[in-house]
Every structure is written in structure tokens, then in C-alpha cells.
Amino acid sequence: MNPSSTHHQRTSNEVLLNVNQVAKSFGGVIANNNVSLNVKKGEIVGLIGPNGSGKTTLFNSICGSHPIDSGSIVFKDEEIKTFSIAEIARRGLLRTFQHTKIYTGVSVLDNVCISFPRKKIPSYLEMFNRLSKETIAKAEDILKFVGLYEKRFLLAGSLSFGQQKLLEFAMILMSEPELLLLDEPTAGVNPTLINGLIQRLIDINRRYGVTLLVIEHNMRVIMSLAHRIYCLAHGEVIESGLPKQIKNSKKVIDAYLGAK
Amino acid sequence: MKSSLQKNLYGYIICIIVGIFIPLVYPSFVVQFAFAWLFIVMALTWDLQGGQMGYNSFGNIVFFGIGMYTCVVLQIIPFFSLAEWSEGGGEKTFTHTNAQYFRGLLLGILASGFAASLIAAVLGSLILRMRGHYFAICTLALGVAVGEMVSGIEILGGGSGISVPVWPEAAGSIDNRNLLFYYLALGLFALCFLILQLLLRTTFGGTLNAIRDDEDKAEAMGIAVVKYKILGWVISAFFLGFAGAITGNMVGFIDPIDVAFAGATYGVWMILMVIMGGKGTLWGPVIGALIFHVFQELFWTYLLGWQRVALGALIVIIVVFFPKGILGYFQTRSQVKNLSRST
Numbered sequence: 001m002n003p004s005s006t007h008h009q010r011t012s013n014e015v016l017l018n019v020n021q022v023a024k025s026f027g028g029v030i031a032n033n034n035v036s037l038n039v040k041k042g043e044i045v046g047l048i049g050p051n052g053s054g055k056t057t058l059f060n061s062i063c064g065s066h067p068i069d070s071g072s073i074v075f076k077d078e079e080i081k082t083f084s085i086a087e088i089a090r091r092g093l094l095r096t097f098q099h100t101k102i103y104t105g106v107s108v109l110d111n112v113c114i115s116f117p118r119k120k121i122p123s124y125l126e127m128f129n130r131l132s133k134e135t136i137a138k139a140e141d142i143l144k145f146v147g148l149y150e151k152r153f154l155l156a157g158s159l160s161f162g163q164q165k166l167l168e169f170a171m172i173l174m175s176e177p178e179l180l181l182l183d184e185p186t187a188g189v190n191p192t193l194i195n196g197l198i199q200r201l202i203d204i205n206r207r208y209g210v211t212l213l214v215i216e217h218n219m220r221v222i223m224s225l226a227h228r229i230y231c232l233a234h235g236e237v238i239e240s241g242l243p244k245q246i247k248n249s250k251k252v253i254d255a256y257l258g259a260k
Numbered sequence: 261m262k263s264s265l266q267k268n269l270y271g272y273i274i275c276i277i278v279g280i281f282i283p284l285v286y287p288s289f290v291v292q293f294a295f296a297w298l299f300i301v302m303a304l305t306w307d308l309q310g311g312q313m314g315y316n317s318f319g320n321i322v323f324f325g326i327g328m329y330t331c332v333v334l335q336i337i338p339f340f341s342l343a344e345w346s347e348g349g350g351e352k353t354f355t356h357t358n359a360q361y362f363r364g365l366l367l368g369i370l371a372s373g374f375a376a377s378l379i380a381a382v383l384g385s386l387i388l389r390m391r392g393h394y395f396a397i398c399t400l401a402l403g404v405a406v407g408e409m410v411s412g413i414e415i416l417g418g419g420s421g422i423s424v425p426v427w428p429e430a431a432g433s434i435d436n437r438n439l440l441f442y443y444l445a446l447g448l449f450a451l452c453f454l455i456l457q458l459l460l461r462t463t464f465g466g467t468l469n470a471i472r473d474d475e476d477k478a479e480a481m482g483i484a485v486v487k488y489k490i491l492g493w494v495i496s497a498f499f500l501g502f503a504g505a506i507t508g509n510m511v512g513f514i515d516p517i518d519v520a521f522a523g524a525t526y527g528v529w530m531i532l533m534v535i536m537g538g539k540g541t542l543w544g545p546v547i548g549a550l551i552f553h554v555f556q557e558l559f560w561t562y563l564l565g566w567q568r569v570a571l572g573a574l575i576v577i578i579v580v581f582f583p584k585g586i587l588g589y590f591q592t593r594s595q596v597k598n599l600s601r602s603t
Contacts, residue, residue, distance in 0.1 A: 089482035095480055097476075101474050102477070105472065105473045114467060118483055127467075127487075
């Protein structure tokens with residue numbers, strides 16, 4: 001089954017994220033050189049490329065981890081290149097990291113509860129709100145969805161690696177992002193669990209209406225997941241298009257295996 | 261579901277009864293008991309900062325000292341010239357009347373917490389953007405620097421310190437004074453404990469824990485981390501300021517380095533008490549402070565000359581055998597703190 005074909009009609013033409021001519025260099029190392037890409041509402045877009053091709057740098061640029069040298073990043077018709085990480089997150093653009101990041105010192109359920117949507121800076125009074133019954137119920141629903149409901153009262157740090165990954169998804173879902181940037185979601189995941197993970201990502205996209213931009217090394221995963229794919233090499237976009245086109249592109253094959 | 265307040269109701273009632281009546285049963289230990297409550301408050305405030313928020317501050321003693329100085333200044337200036345007071349030293353004696361003393365004391369104690377909080381807000385907005393070790397080192401320097409700076413302010417008595425208004429004769433013997441400060445300390449502890457317990461059950465407490473466990477993640481989830489951190493520090497400073505005000509009046513004379521900004525004693529002790537009891541737990545600081553205080557008093561009484569060595573040995577034993585603190589040692593996984601279950 002090719003999941004992309006089954007829900008392709010859900011994508012609209014509304015551009016959610018527009019990265020235009022973004023450049024970023026660290027000293028003499030040019031990490032991103034005039035990178036342009038766009039993500040439409042409802043899409044799953046893949047970002048591939050060999051190691052060191054600038055994928056994570058691009059993610060960091062989009063999320064506000066560092067200032068960019070030139071270019072523009074527009075999210076929901078708003079220029080976000082000068083915003084801080086948290087300001088961008090509050091607008092509904094969230095990310096995951098290459099390493100799973102959860103709050104290890106509290107329970108699984110608290111991890112999800114405390115990730116309630118934070119669309120604006122709370123007032124001093126709002127900072128002392130209690131968790132509402134609805135928030136807790138919603139967190140429990142999401143934990144059922146990712147399959148961690150039975151473990152909800154355990155310390156999050158005691159979960160296995162794969163379970164922590166699921167918990168991270170649950171936290172993201174709780175905060176209701178519009179666009180989610182996933183940095184290598186299958187890294188370190190047991191091959192037998194990868195299929196389940198792909199299905200879950202598709203569910204996130206379909207059921208929760210979250211648009212996804214995914215960095216992925218595993219070609220099988222990205223080909224079955226993404227509607228469109230961009231390929232980066234040496235900090236530049238060398239190819240973009242449908243998975244089928246990318247698979248057969250000479251430029252992409254050369255970038256990965258080295259040109260003859 | 262029963263809240264933990266209801267579950268522990270009998271425990272609380274026993275604590276309150278013991279707290280109220282123990283100075284009447286053992287009147288010669290009133291000052292020690294008062295210090296016990298003050299130490300618990302110091303440990304609780306440090307734990308909010310170091311245990312719940314994960315920002316190890318070595319400079320919280322600043323707020324203690326600021327509370328102390330704010331209180332003494334406000335006890336003096338409504339009635340006397342501060343310059344003459346601090347300059348006069350022993351030569352010229354000032355005496356508060358009964359009414360003056362209590363009015364000044366009330367004003368001073370009330371203001372001390374707010375003054376400390378204000379300073380925390382200003383300092384926090386400057387240095388709470390730093391993280392981890394950088395923050396810790398910065399606060400270490402801060403604690404030393406503020407003490408030295410205050411030693412240079414002549415109107416506050418400079419390096420030779422400033423004396424606290426003397427207990428008025430009309431208010432009875434010195435035992436009454438000790439009893440008053442004992443109950444103030446007890447009240448402060450009760451207030452601090454209850455408020456922290458309530459705060460930690462809100463999303464504020466949960467968010468502080470999130471910042472402690474992974475600040476990058478918290479930020480990436482849209483949490484206004486700096487605002488939460490500053491507020492955490494302000495609350496911590498608030499109660500510490502009150503503790504300073506009460507301590508200053510109990511000690512009777514404020515030396516800038518040895519009493520007010522006493523980084524080497526109170527400043528380190530408040531951290532040790534938390535580590536002994538268990539970081540990031542509500543009862544850990546309470547237990548840690550009590551044990552620390554008892555051992556400290558015993559060592560000073562029976563091992564004089566070797567008291568610091570004994571205290572050092574105790575700390576080593578605790579760190580080696582109870583790295584998570586005494587409460588952490590007994591806490592099993594099933595007792596994970598649960599924000600969502602306590603609401």
C-alpha cells in the first residue's frame with residue numbers, strides 16, 4: 001500500500017511554510033546555500049541528503065536556534081526568521097530532535113499533561129493554573145493512541161528508548177502543532193517497529209491534521225511516507241519532486257553513492 | 261480522590277500541636293527550635309530553585325542578607341537617624357519605646373520578603389538566561405560580591421556591622437522575645453510549606469520540573485522559560501527574605517559577612533540540607549534541615565574543636581550512602597510525583 005496516494009487529496013494549496021533563499025555558514029563552512037523549499041498545509045514533505053548536507057542546520061534555522069545569514073522564512077504568512085525558539089513554537093511550529101527529549105524526572109502522564117498547547121505567554125496568574133480535567137483526559141486519550149496508557153504513572157526516564165520516542169510523539173500531539181519538523185524519527189528504532197512508527201506518523205498527519213516535514217535517512221521509510229521530497233547535498237537543494245522521481249534521479253543517486 | 265492534604269491531616273495536626281507547644285515544654289531550647297524552622301525554610305526555598313527548577317544557586321544567601329538589612333533599616337529609620345545609629349555604635353544608646361519597637365518590627369519583617377523578591381527579579385532577568393554551571397558560578401560570585409559591597413556601605417555600618425534594636429523593657433524578659441521570634445519562625449515555615457505545596461501542584465510546578473529535566477525541549481515546546489525561571493527565583497527569595505529578617509533580630513547583631521551574607525555557613529548549609537534530605541521532594545528539605553540542625557547542635561556541644569570535621573564526615577557519609585538524599589533513598593518508583601493525580 002502506498003499511503004501517500006490514499007490521502008493525497010487532503011493537502012490544500014495553502015503554503016504553510018515557505019523557506020526562501022536561506023543561507024547559513026559557520027565560519028568558512030557553508031551549511032546552507034540559498035535553500036528554498038515550501039510545505040503546504042496537510043502535506044508530508046521529506047528532506048533527505050547525505051550526512052553533513054545541511055538538513056539539521058536548515059531545521060535549526062527554521063526553528064530559530066540560530067540567526068540565518070540571508071533569505072527569509074515565512075510561516076503562516078509571517079516572517080519568523082528573527083523570532084526566538086519559543087516564539088516560533090507558540091505559533092504552532094514544533095520540532096523533535098535527533099536525540100529523544102522528554103522530561104525524565106516526572107511521570108509519563110505528567111510529560112504529556114505539561115505539554116498542553118502554549119499559544120501565548122501566560123500571564124502571572126495563568127502560570128498558577130491547575131491542570132484541568134479536560135487536559136488530563138486529553139492526555140490520557142493521546143497516551144492510548146500511542147500505546148503508553150498502561151505506563152502512564154511510571155517515571156518517564158524508566159521507559160525504554162522506543163517508548164520514549166512514542167512519549168515524545170504524545171507530547172507533540174498534546175501541544176497541537178500545525179507543522180511538525182521531525183529530525184530522523186526512526187533513528188535507533190528497532191527495524192521491526194519502524195512500520196508501526198510510519199503508520200503512526202501517517203495517523204498524526206491524517207487524524208490530527210498535522211503537517212509534517214521529515215528528515216530521514218531510511219529511504220524505504222521516506223519513500224512510503226512522504227508526498228514530496230527535497231534532496232540536499234553540500235548545503236544546496238539538488239532535486240525535488242515526488243518520491244518516484246527522487247528514487248530515479250541521477251543527481252540524487254550520485255550524491256549518495258558518489259558520481260562516476 | 262483524596263488530596264494529600266486530607267490524607268496527611270493527622271500528621272499536620274500533630275506537627276502543629278508539637279510546633280506550638282514544644283517551646284513551652286523545653287523553654288531553654290527555644291532559640292534552637294526557632295532556628296530549626298528557619299533552616300527548614302532556607303532548605304525549602306533552595307529546593308524550589310535547585311531541586312524543582314534544576315538551577316543550582318550558590319548565591320541565594322544574598323536574599324537572606326537583603327531581607328535582614330531591609331528589616332533592620334526599617335526598624336530604625338522611622339524613629340532615628342540611620343547614620344547616627346550605625347556610627348554611634350556603643351557610645352550613644354538609642355532605645356525604642358515599646359510601640360516603636362513593634363511597629364518597626366512589623367514594618368521591617370513585612371518589607372523584607374518583598375525587598376528580596378524585587379532584587380531577585382532584577383538579578384534574575386540579568387543572569388537567568390545563563391544555564392547550568394555558568395549560572396552556578398555566577399551566583400557563587402554574586403554571593404561574595406554582594407557581601408563585600410554591603411561591607412562598604414558606611415550608612416549600614418560598613419564592615420563592622422549594625423546592631424538590631426534592643427527588645428524594649430516594657431515587653432518583659434528576653435524569654436518573651438525568644439518566644440515571639442520562635443512563633444514568627446514557625447508561622448513563616450507553615451506559610452512557606454503550604455504555599456510551596458500548593459504551587460508545586462499547579463502547572464507552574466510542572467513547568468519548573470520540565471525546565472529542570474530538559475530546558476531545550478521546554479523551550480521548543482513554546483514554554484516561556486525565562487519568565488518561569490525568574491518567577492521561581494522570586495518566590496524562593498520572598499520566603500528567604502523573611503527568614504533573614506527573623507534571623508537578624510534573633511542574632512541581635514548583623515555582621516555583613518558572618519551573619520547576613522554568610523555564604524560559608526547558612527549559604528552552604530541550605531544546599532547541604534536539601535542534598536541530605538532529597539532534592540526535588542517536598543519533605544526532603546524538611547527532613548534534611550532537621551537532621552542537619554540536630555547533628556550540628558550535637559557536634560557543637562559534644563565535639564567542640566572537631567565539630568567541623570564531624571560535620572564534614574556526616575556530609576561524606578550522606579553523599580556516599582544516600583546520593584539521592586534520605587527521602588530519595590526510601591522513595592520507590594511507584595511513588596513518582598504525579599501532578600495529574602494530585603489535582
